[in-house]
Amino acid sequence: DVKVTQSSRYLVKRTGEKVFLECVQDMDHENMFWYRQDPGLGLRLIYFSYDVKMKEKGDIPEGYSVSREKKERFSLILESASTNQTSMYLCASIPPSANEQFFGPGTRLTVL
Amino acid sequence: SQKIEQNSEALNIQEGKTATLTCNYTNYSPAYLQWYRQDPGRGPVFLLLIRENEKEKRKERLKVTFDTTLKQSLFHITASQPADSATYLCAPGVGYGQNFVFGPGTRLSVLP
Numbered sequence: 734d735v736k737v738t739q740s741s742r743y744l745v746k747r748t749g750e751k752v753f754l755e756c757v758q759d760m761d762h763e764n765m766f767w768y769r770q771d772p773g774l775g776l777r778l779i780y781f782s783y784d785v786k787m788k789e790k791g792d793i794p795e796g797y798s799v800s801r802e803k804k805e806r807f808s809l810i811l812e813s814a815s816t817n818q819t820s821m822y823l824c825a826s827i828p829p830s831a832n833e834q835f836f837g838p839g840t841r842l843t844v845l
Numbered sequence: 846s847q848k849i850e851q852n853s854e855a856l857n858i859q860e861g862k863t864a865t866l867t868c869n870y871t872n873y874s875p876a877y878l879q880w881y882r883q884d885p886g887r888g889p890v891f892l893l894l895i896r897e898n899e900k901e902k903r904k905e906r907l908k909v910t911f912d913t914t915l916k917q918s919l920f921h922i923t924a925s926q927p928a929d930s931a932t933y934l935c936a937p938g939v940g941y942g943q944n945f946v947f948g949p950g951t952r953l954s955v956l957p
Contacts, residue, residue: 737888766945773949774949775934775947775948775949775950776889776934776947778945778946781945791945792945823888823889825888827941830941831941832877832879832894832938832941833879833891833894834879834881834889834891834936835891836888836889836890837888838887838888839886839887839888841886
């Protein structure tokens, strides 16, 4: 079975801290995605990557950056966390020649 | 701009009945449409994909239809059970790895 793991289920950080959210998939997928999910707003795409060292902005990239140094790992970085970045963060990957997304369990981030 | 709507934020039905969820889209011409299930505090899980040239797709108690003229997909769960209670998301896509957009979801509650 495909497995997408995220480094933390729950995270509490202070305003201004640099935050790293890690995502790892074990099935050699090329495409990986980062979303945030908020009540009433649904899933919104932050960044995605089609390959190592490649990244593309999604709908809401402001305040975030990403890193993809290895195929299996896609990291989301909050350069200076703010309270409006309190959210559920979901990572996903897509296998070659398919369209279904495999999601990780999510990280619920609270910024105080 | 592209817009995806799901019929209602919440839907309550009695166990054993058929649940019907609606996904409508505007300013969009998807080549396929996916449905996902999401349980509280978890990442979405892929259920079904239907392509634009398919009218209907079935998987066990699930049935999906896709009407490109009406710009609508219907998702049916027959003989519903309390275990089917979850939020269901639709996600239209235009090409491989390009299904970034999700509907807001419908929270289904199946009452015993």
